[in-house]
Every structure is written in structure tokens, then in C-alpha cells.
Amino acid sequence: MATFDLEGTFKTHNLDTAPPTSTEATEEELLDYFKTMYTMRRMEITCDNEYKSRAIRGFCHLYDGQEAIATGINDAFTQEDSWITSYRCHCVALIRGGSVEKVLAELFGLQNGYTKGKGGSMHFYNKEHNFYGGQGIVGAQVPVGVGLAFANKYKTPEGEHMPVALSAYGDGAANQGQIWEAANMAALWKLPAIFCCENNSYGMGTSVERHTSNPDGDYYKMGNAIPGVKIDGMNVLSVREGMKFVKEYCASGNGPIYVEMNTYRYHGHSMSDPGTTYRSRDEIAATRSARDPIEFVKKCLIENNMKDEAELKEIEKSIRKEVQAAAKKAKSSPIPPMEELYNYVYAEDGTKEKAEKQKFIRMPQYKNSVQNA
Amino acid sequence: MNLFTAINEGMRTAMQTDPTAITFGEDVAFGGVFRCSVGLREEFGADRVFNTPLCEQGIAGFGIGYAAMGGTAIAEIQFADYIFPAFDQLVNEAAKFRYRSGNQWNCGGLTVRTPCGAVGHGGHYHSQSPEAYFTHTPGLKVVMPRGPVDAKGLLLASIRSPDPVIFMEPKVLYRAAVEDVPDEDYEIELGKGEIMRQGTDVTVVGWGGQLRVLEKACDLAEQNGISCELIDLKTLAPWDVEIVTESVMKTGKLVVSHEAPLTGGFAAEISSTIQEECFLSLEAPVQRVCGADTPFPLVFEKYYVPDDLKNFEAIKKVMNY
Ligand SMILES: Cc1ncc(C[n+]2csc(CCOP(=O)(O)OP(=O)(O)O)c2C)c(N)n1
Numbered sequence: 001m002a003t004f005d006l007e008g009t010f011k012t013h014n015l016d017t018a019p020p021t022s023t024e025a026t027e028e029e030l031l032d033y034f035k036t037m038y039t040m041r042r043m044e045i046t047c048d049n050e051y052k053s054r055a056i057r058g059f060c061h062l063y064d065g066q067e068a069i070a071t072g073i074n075d076a077f078t079q080e081d082s083w084i085t086s087y088r089c090h091c092v093a094l095i096r097g098g099s100v101e102k103v104l105a106e107l108f109g110l111q112n113g114y115t116k117g118k119g120g121s122m123h124f125y126n127k128e129h130n131f132y133g134g135q136g137i138v139g140a141q142v143p144v145g146v147g148l149a150f151a152n153k154y155k156t157p158e159g160e161h162m163p164v165a166l167s168a169y170g171d172g173a174a175n176q177g178q179i180w181e182a183a184n185m186a187a188l189w190k191l192p193a194i195f196c197c198e199n200n201s202y203g204m205g206t207s208v209e210r211h212t213s214n215p216d217g218d219y220y221k222m223g224n225a226i227p228g229v230k231i232d233g234m235n236v237l238s239v240r241e242g243m244k245f246v247k248e249y250c251a252s253g254n255g256p257i258y259v260e261m262n263t264y265r266y267h268g269h270s271m272s273d274p275g276t277t278y279r280s281r282d283e284i285a286a287t288r289s290a291r292d293p294i295e296f297v298k299k300c301l302i303e304n305n306m307k308d309e310a311e312l313k314e315i316e317k318s319i320r321k322e323v324q325a326a327a328k329k330a331k332s333s334p335i336p337p338m339e340e341l342y343n344y345v346y347a348e349d350g351t352k353e354k355a356e357k358q359k360f361i362r363m364p365q366y367k368n369s370v371q372n373a
Numbered sequence: 374m375n376l377f378t379a380i381n382e383g384m385r386t387a388m389q390t391d392p393t394a395i396t397f398g399e400d401v402a403f404g405g406v407f408r409c410s411v412g413l414r415e416e417f418g419a420d421r422v423f424n425t426p427l428c429e430q431g432i433a434g435f436g437i438g439y440a441a442m443g444g445t446a447i448a449e450i451q452f453a454d455y456i457f458p459a460f461d462q463l464v465n466e467a468a469k470f471r472y473r474s475g476n477q478w479n480c481g482g483l484t485v486r487t488p489c490g491a492v493g494h495g496g497h498y499h500s501q502s503p504e505a506y507f508t509h510t511p512g513l514k515v516v517m518p519r520g521p522v523d524a525k526g527l528l529l530a531s532i533r534s535p536d537p538v539i540f541m542e543p544k545v546l547y548r549a550a551v552e553d554v555p556d557e558d559y560e561i562e563l564g565k566g567e568i569m570r571q572g573t574d575v576t577v578v579g580w581g582g583q584l585r586v587l588e589k590a591c592d593l594a595e596q597n598g599i600s601c602e603l604i605d606l607k608t609l610a611p612w613d614v615e616i617v618t619e620s621v622m623k624t625g626k627l628v629v630s631h632e633a634p635l636t637g638g639f640a641a642e643i644s645s646t647i648q649e650e651c652f653l654s655l656e657a658p659v660q661r662v663c664g665a666d667t668p669f670p671l672v673f674e675k676y677y678v679p680d681d682l683k684n685f686e687a688i689k690k691v692m693n694y
Pocket residue numbers: 086088136137138139169170171172173174200202203204265269399427429451455458
């Protein structure tokens with residue numbers, strides 16, 4: 001167990017209280033963060049490679065650089081809390097009860113993926129873990145999150161702690177009108193809604209200064225009626241403690257809150273964006289060397305004599321192997337059967353009916369055509 | 374010249390000839406995701422070519438306001454899939470401005486450009502072709518070019534049209550389609566289709582990227598001794614009823630194809646009109662060859678899309694009816 005200083009990692013807006021200025025963490029906790037975050041990093045790097053070798057097609061947005069956010073939030077939350085996020089969702093899917101194999105299988109468009117390959121990169125969900133998924137439409141998840149918050153409030157007996165509902169979105173998304181509409185509803189009805197802006201400084205190629213009129217691009221100050229907290233999103237302990245504070249605030253009936261996570265994405269916006277035209281390589285390198293969220297946890301472990309450099313290297317090596325093995329396993333998933341195309345359009349499974357309606361479906365190879373005349 | 378360069382040329386010409394013309398959208402100042410606005414900021418300056426925040430409803434409303442004061446607004450919605458947050462502004466505000474103000478106001482200067490259609494791996498939200506939502510809205514014009522030459526001429530006509538236009542660009546063609554595009558300033562009349570290929574046995578109608586597929590289907594038919602008349606509608610609202618009726622009167626058979634789902638798609642409108650106009654000439658039921666009635670599935674795209682073979686089947690079907 002060691003104590004960690006969190007001074008300067010939070011800013012608050014319209015709040016009488018604040019997250020703590022220090023926290024304690026055990027070796028076990030830190031090691032767990034390290035392993036989780038390193039697995040995330042390797043998974044995203046694997047995606048990058050698989051995309052380049054064309055095993056992954058379509059739109060693919062990576063989370064490396066932002067790992068501490070999902071990790072810290074998850075530790076402050078329980079499985080009862082609801083979580084909905086944007087298309088940058090591989091790692092949230094992973095931490096909310098997922099596996100590298102399952103994430104990759106979806107990306108490969110295979111049967112064992114989250115939606116049997118029908119969605120791909122932006123489409124992961126986990127009902128058991130209250131994860132309501134990624135969202136391809138920027139900002140659309142936020143009003144949905146307010147509905148989740150309402151349901152959480154509605155089903156909790158008066159006076160008891162409520163599960164919270166977190167809607168995560170980017171700095172670019174913060175300018176969508178829906179977010180303001182949603183915030184007003186949440187404040188009006190005092191819902192346990194957390195509006196969590198993962199501010200990585202860019203919405204695709206547009207930097208924060210260019211897209212917001214908020215002074216200093218401060219997204220935690222978006223509300224007059226809603227207070228806010230800004231958290232160092234590269235420090236997993238700050239995220240954890242900040243989110244514990246935020247969760248307590250919401251769960252105990254104070255209404256919604258804005259959270260801004262200060263973070264950075266290493267990769268370009270998506271696979272078609274090299275990520276270097278609108279920002280400098282120096283900026284990326286400087287973030288990597290000064291603020292990397294995984295390096296931070298490593299430092300915590302080493303400086304407190306919990307693990308040494310060599311031990312961590314060993315762990316990294318074994319995680320790399322695990323991710324590699326998971327990717328291989330994911331690839332061996334079967335291809336989803338053609339009938340799946342019509343499944344789940346409506347509550348009533350339309351497979352048979354629809355297949356009959358389409359009397360003839362010509363396949364690229366004629367002999368595989370479907371004839372239901 | 375390919376399609377994105379032709380679009381770029383069209384916008385450049387529009388901005389050179391009209392000092393009120395501005396162009397804006399998400400990441401447009403850097404050239405846009407598909408490079409359509411590349412170089413425009415350098416040529417026309419940052420107050421005529423600029424990035425907006427990520428807010429489609431705002432982009433559409435803003436464009437309507439600018440156009441209402443007589444300006445020419447060329448807005449880009451990054452993907453047609455993201456036009457839905459702007460749907461209210463386009464359907465309730467833009468389309469009806471002239472009508473509801475008793476012709477005092479209008480936003481005819483507004484053109485909304487947006488890339489649409491499948492690319493092979495776009496999945497649910499980078500593949501849709503939402504043209505039918507807009508053809509169902511009186512007051513809007515809806516245009517979709519099939520290649521670079523048309524793209525430039527139709528875009529210029531759209532930008533200069535006195536009505537708001539939804540200009541959909543088949544993104545699969547941005548780089549793939551290459552043609553000799555005239556340098557000069559030219560317009561292609563909206564509301565007029567074109568017979569791409571003369572034929573006598575079957576009329577085949579499509580628009581945008583689907584025409585490439587239909588050309589292949591017609592080739593297959595031709596190899597089997599079936600003569601197809603292939604028509605590009607170019608403008609969907611208002612659409613060229615005459616060109617299709619005349620052709621169907623001659624052939625007695627019609628196949629219409631689009632990538633958007635079958636139910637409520639624009640093919641239904643064409644089919645119904647032709648049934649009214651050409652009832653006595655029809656020799657077979659009109660065939661619609663369209664996308665499946667499902668969301669756009671990543672892994673099943675090749676089954677979902679109405680490819681050349683499905684169209685060829687439909688052509689054979691009307692021939693053998
Ligand atoms: C309604 C809508 N408009 C545009 C897009 C295209 N798009 C996808 S992500 C993105 C940028 C979002 O940036 P930000 O919210 O900062 O999130 P980040 O990518 O940085 O995580 C844009 C413009 C979209 N998916 N949906």
C-alpha cells in the first residue's frame with residue numbers, strides 16, 4: 001500500500017466539495033490497472049496491424065492513450081451502473097465483461113463477435129454488464145444516457161443510493177445540440193447522469209480551440225445549472241477517485257454532473273487518418289513521454305518498490321503473447337450464416353418469412369444462390 | 374479527372390463566379406474527409422471556406438439563414454448517414470421556407486452536399502443512401518450524379534438553383550470514376566434524365582453509383598441477346614417521368630434498381646407512376662431490385678446490395694414473363 005498525491009489533477013465548477021487530494025493504492029490494484037491498460041494498448045495495436053493487413057475492414061477508431069479513463073471509471077463503478085459511449089469503444093467493451101477475442105472477432109466480421117459481425121468496430125454491447133454500447137452517430141448516445149439515468153432513478157426506492165448512468169462523448173461531440181437538450185432534462189429531473197467528455201483535444205482534424213467557444217475549451221464548465229469536475233484522464237488514480245466522488249454526488253440524488261477527462265489519442269482519428277496533418281509529431285511524442293497513462297502506473301509500481309522494471313517487462317511480454325493468441329483464436333471463429341442478415345430487424349425473428357419473400361437471392365457464386373420459389 | 378476533383382472544380386467555379394458563395398462543414402477547411410474541398414481555403418480565404426463544429430443541425434440551420442439573406446451556402450454533411458441530425462432543419466425549415474412564408478422568404482441558395490452509398494465495408498453508419506427520405510419532401514430537390522462530368526455540371530446547376538438541393542455524391546466513385554471533364558463553366562439541367570444506352574427489350578432505370586452495376590447487368594443481358602435501354606435519372610426530385618414513360622411505352626418492361634432498402638424506396642414511386650402512365654403498354658410486372666429491408670450489415674454487404682447478377686435475374690424475369 002502506498003499513498004499518492006493527486007494535487008492539481010482536479011478542477012471543479014460550481015461545487016462546494018471536491019475529490020480528494022491524495023489516495024492510497026495497493027500493489028494488487030496497481031498491477032491490475034497496469035495489466036488491463038497494457039492489454040488494451042496491445043489490443044489496439046493489434047487492431048492497427050490487422051487493419052493494415054486488411055483483415056479488419058470498415059471504420060475503426062482506436063483508444064490508445066485514453067486507457068486510464070475506462071480503467072479508472074470501471075474501478076469507481078459497479079456492474080449496476082450504466083455506461084454508454086461513442087464509436088471509440090473497443091476498450092470499454094473489453095473492460096465491461098469482454099475479451100480481446102470477442103472484440104477482435106467482431107472486427108473481423110465473424111460469428112463470435114459481439115453482434116455476429118454485423119456491426120464491426122463501433123458496435124459492441126454487453127447487457128449483463130450494463131454496457132449500452134458504442135454509437136456511430138456522434139452525440140447520439142448522450143440523450144440515451146439520460147434515459148438510462150432516469151430508469152436508474154425510477155427503479156431505486158426513494159432515499160437510497162441510485163446506480164448512475166455515464167454517457168461518454170468526445171470534445172467534438174460536445175457541440176452537438178442533443179447534448180444540451182439532454183443536460184437540461186437531466187438537471188430538470190435531478191437524474192444520476194454523468195456527462196463525461198473525453199477531451200483528447202481533437203474532433204477528427206479540428207482542435208478544441210477551433211471548435212468551441214468555451215473559454216480554454218473547458219467542457220466541465222458547460223452548465224450553469226449543472227456543476228462540473230475536470231479530471232486528469234491520464235492518471236488512473238485521479239480518474240478512479242474523481243469518479244468515486246462524481247458517482248457519490250449523483251447516486252445520492254444531487255442531480256447530474258459534467259465531467260471532463262483531459263486525455264490524448266495517439267492514433268489518428270480513424271484508420272484513414274495518419275493523425276499528423278493537424279498536429280505535430282512533437283506534440284504526440286511529448287505526450288507519450290510526459291503523460292502516458294501506462295508509464296504512469298509503471299512509475300507508481302516501481303517507485304514504491306512494488307515491482308521492478310524487469311518484472312514489468314516480463315508481464316508485458318506475457319500480455320503481448322495473450323493478445324496475439326486471442327487474435328488468432330478470434331480468426332478461427334466461423335463465418336456468420338447468410339440467414340443472419342434478416343435476424344433482429346424486428347422483435348419477431350423475420351428470418352424465414354423474409355427469406356421466402358426474397359424468392360431468389362443470387363450469390364456471387366451461382367451455386368450458392370438461395371432459391372425459395 | 375475523378376469525381377472528387379470534379380466536385381472540387383464545380384465548387385471552385387461556383388465560388389469564382391459568385392462572391393457570396395461560401396462552403397463549410399466538418400473538416401472542410403482541410404479539404405474534407407474525401408478531399409472534395411481541397412485547396413479552396415487557400416484560394417478563397419478562411420471567411421469563405423471554414424470548419425464548423427460537429428453539429429449537423431446547426432450546419433443546416435446556419436446555411437438556411439445565410440441563404441435566406443441571399444447568400445449561396447454550400448454545406449457539407451460529412452456522410453449521408455449523418456444527415457439525420459439535420460433532418461428537421463432540412464425537412465421542416467429549408468423545404469418549406471418559401472411555401473410557409475408565402476414566397477417572401479426562401480433558402481434557394483442552399484446546397485447540401487453529402488457522400489452516400491456502399492463502399493464495401495462501411496457498415497451501419499457509413500453506407501446508407503437516404504435519398505427517398507428527401508424525395509418525400511416537397512420543396513427539396515434531390516440530385517445524384519453518376520460520374521465526374523455530370524457531377525460538375527449538376528453541382529453547378531444545384532448551387533445556382535433557386536431551390537434548396539440535397540446533392541448526394543456516391544462515395545464509391547470519388548476515386549474510381551475517371552472522365553474528361555470540361556474546364557469551362559457548364560450546368561446540366563436538373564429534372565432531366567439521360568438515356569445512357571438505347572435498347573428495345575427492357576427499360577432499366579437507376580441513378581448514381583448504381584449505374585455502374587446496371588451497366589454490367591445490361592452487358593450480361595446483351596450477351597444473352599436482350600437489348601436494354603438504360604436510363605440515368607440524375608435528379609430524383611423532380612424526376613424525369615417523360616423519359617421513363619417514353620421508354621417503357623417502347624419496351625413494355627421496366628427494372629428499377631437502387632441500393633437503399635426496397636420498402637418505401639424511390640423505386641416504388643417510379644414503379645407506381647409507370648403503372649399509372651403505361652398500364653396498357655406493360656408486358657410484365659415492374660421489377661424493383663434494391664437493398665434488403667435490413668440495416669446495412671457490415672459482413673453481409675455483398676448479399677445486401679442489388680448487384681449486377683440480381684439485376685440480370687430481374688431482366689431475365691421480365692423477358693420470360
Ligand atoms: C452525427 C455525426 N456527424 C459526424 C460524424 C463523423 N465523425 C465521426 S467521429 C467525428 C469526430 C468526433 O470527435 P470527438 O467527439 O472529439 O471524439 P474523438 O474521436 O476525439 O474520440 C466525426 C466528425 C458522425 N459519426 N456522426
